[in-house]
Amino acid sequence: MSAMLAETRSDEATAVVGAHRPERKRVVIIGGGFAGIAAARALRHADADVLLIDRRNHHIFQPLLYQVATAILSPAEIAAPIRQLEAKQRNVSVLLAEVTGVDLASRTIEAASPGVGARKIGFDYLVVATGMRPNYFGHDEFARYAPGLKSLGDAETIRGKILGAFELAATTEDEAERARQMTFVLVGAGPSGVELAASLSHLVKVTLRHNFHRIDPSKSTIILLDAGNRVLPTFAEALSRRVTRRLAKLGVKVLTGVKVETVDEQGVVAGGNRIPSATVLWTAGVAASPIPKMLGTKTDRAGRALVDPFLKVVDAPGVFVVGDAASVMQNGHPVPGVAQPAIQEGRYVGRLIAKELKGGKVKRPFSYFDKGNMAVVGKNYAVLERGWLRTSGFLTWLVWAFVHILSLPQLQNRLRVQRQWLWSYFTGQRSSRLIPETREPGR
Ligand SMILES: Cc1cc2nc3c(=O)[nH]c(=O)nc-3n(C[C@H](O)[C@H](O)[C@H](O)COP(=O)(O)OP(=O)(O)OC[C@H]3O[C@@H](n4cnc5c(N)ncnc54)[C@H](O)[C@@H]3O)c2cc1C
Numbered sequence: 001m002s003a004m005l006a007e008t009r010s011d012e013a014t015a016v017v018g019a020h021r022p023e024r025k026r027v028v029i030i031g032g033g034f035a036g037i038a039a040a041r042a043l044r045h046a047d048a049d050v051l052l053i054d055r056r057n058h059h060i061f062q063p064l065l066y067q068v069a070t071a072i073l074s075p076a077e078i079a080a081p082i083r084q085l086e087a088k089q090r091n092v093s094v095l096l097a098e099v100t101g102v103d104l105a106s107r108t109i110e111a112a113s114p115g116v117g118a119r120k121i122g123f124d125y126l127v128v129a130t131g132m133r134p135n136y137f138g139h140d141e142f143a144r145y146a147p148g149l150k151s152l153g154d155a156e157t158i159r160g161k162i163l164g165a166f167e168l169a170a171t172t173e174d175e176a177e178r179a180r181q182m183t184f185v186l187v188g189a190g191p192s193g194v195e196l197a198a199s200l201s202h203l204v205k206v207t208l209r210h211n212f213h214r215i216d217p218s219k220s221t222i223i224l225l226d227a228g229n230r231v232l233p234t235f236a237e238a239l240s241r242r243v244t245r246r247l248a249k250l251g252v253k254v255l256t257g258v259k260v261e262t263v264d265e266q267g268v269v270a271g272g273n274r275i276p277s278a279t280v281l282w283t284a285g286v287a288a289s290p291i292p293k294m295l296g297t298k299t300d301r302a303g304r305a306l307v308d309p310f311l312k313v314v315d316a317p318g319v320f321v322v323g324d325a326a327s328v329m330q331n332g333h334p335v336p337g338v339a340q341p342a343i344q345e346g347r348y349v350g351r352l353i354a355k356e357l358k359g360g361k362v363k364r365p366f367s368y369f370d371k372g373n374m375a376v377v378g379k380n381y382a383v384l385e386r387g388w389l390r391t392s393g394f395l396t397w398l399v400w401a402f403v404h405i406l407s408l409p410q411l412q413n414r415l416r417v418q419r420q421w422l423w424s425y426f427t428g429q430r431s432s433r434l435i436p437e438t439r440e441p442g443r
Helices: 002-017 034-042 062-069 084-088 140-144 152-171 175-181 191-207 237-249 339-357 394-407 411-427
Strands: 025-030 048-054 058-060 079-081 092-096 098-103 108-113 117-122 125-128 132-134 183-187 221-226 252-256 260-264 267-270 273-276 279-282 286-288 319-321 373-376 382-386 389-393
Touching: 025 034, 034 048, 034 084, 034 339, 048 339, 062 152, 062 191, 062 394, 084 092, 092 108, 125 339, 152 175, 152 279, 175 183, 175 273, 183 191, 183 267, 183 273, 191 221, 191 237, 191 252, 191 373, 237 252, 237 382, 237 389, 319 339, 373 394, 382 394, 389 394, 394 411
Parallel strands: 025 048, 025 125, 048 092, 125 319, 183 221, 183 279, 221 252
Antiparallel strands: 058 079, 098 108, 108 117, 132 286, 260 267, 267 273, 373 382, 382 389
């Protein structure tokens, strides 16, 4: 009976996945992030059926996630439904499913969809673009108390935690507990930690300042911790020093060379000292999704697949890894795990497959064109590094704002974000100050 059921389900599944015609090649792309979408788009004129699979129904513009976490923007403003690709591109089908297995021998993947269960899907070409997830460096138990920032759900959890802490601080009679509620610890001083800390500073000093009679949110303590010896380690040292000074001006305490030993209900123990805090946020590290390991190829320490200069998996014809999930070297240096390389790698592989489908062969290996690296440090201040060019300050911040508006996935997102930013810039207010009902303050 159960075998029959399974068969029926698998038939249904084939019907759903089967916008595929057997005489055409099938390209399966796992992941609808920057890299996966770029690959799908680059295949728009290819004579192939493209199946784009993601466990979420939306693509997230991750560089602005910190603004959802700090109540400037709402989730819908930085995300777009992946399914709209089907409307724009005839040879693409979108499937909401989590890929749970890859079998290179039978050239199939296993994907589980809500309500349908697991099914096997065959491929001629496979593009893995599954990105990264937070890495607690062997201390996954920290995740319960220190959420990472990777999804819209994470950003809403963090926003609820921050706003909830002030509600509890305003009701408690216990001075020590009030101080704990008003202490925010961010672990990891890379771009995400720096951007989040600076935005949090503006939230407490400006937006929330006069919202409570019993407490003064501007007296909050914001601590940015890192085991390394400076903030923004991927930027030049001179920029890193400028950002440290800027953070100090915003009232953020930066503690470098300090390792976090414990995260629990009461706060953190770092460098041997306990810091009581009700809100600990994890911006420290990332590891690749488990999918690259399933390819049986070599991976680096973060679990990214080592690929050849054409982004192919060695000894697996027609299998590629792109974006954050791939470890790509160029001129002896790793290509950084940020949005531009992911887009460029996805586009490159899409074009390569399209050419192969026409019987051609791409001769030039992937080459990353560096458009620069940016980070924003609160209102009116950003840093930019591109080759020998290093700039910081208000003009750089304007460039940052312009580039980010233009890069958002849909026109309506661009218009809405622009409107929210203008409102927030001139009034100091933030429109998205909601604690989700599923979150009780303090949890
Ligand atoms: C908070 C934050 C801030 C950032 N800020 C910046 C910035 O300012 N500038 C910049 O350039 N970069 C920034 N980045 C990095 C940038 O977002 C990534 O480099 C980029 O998203 C990588 O693209 P990708 O397509 O490889 O992966 P992602 O965009 O992460 O997409 C991966 C997709 O794969 C899907 N997926 C994963 N596993 C499975 C599975 N098993 N089955 C089905 N689907 C799966 C996921 O749901 C996701 O949609 C930031 C990242 C974060 C988290």
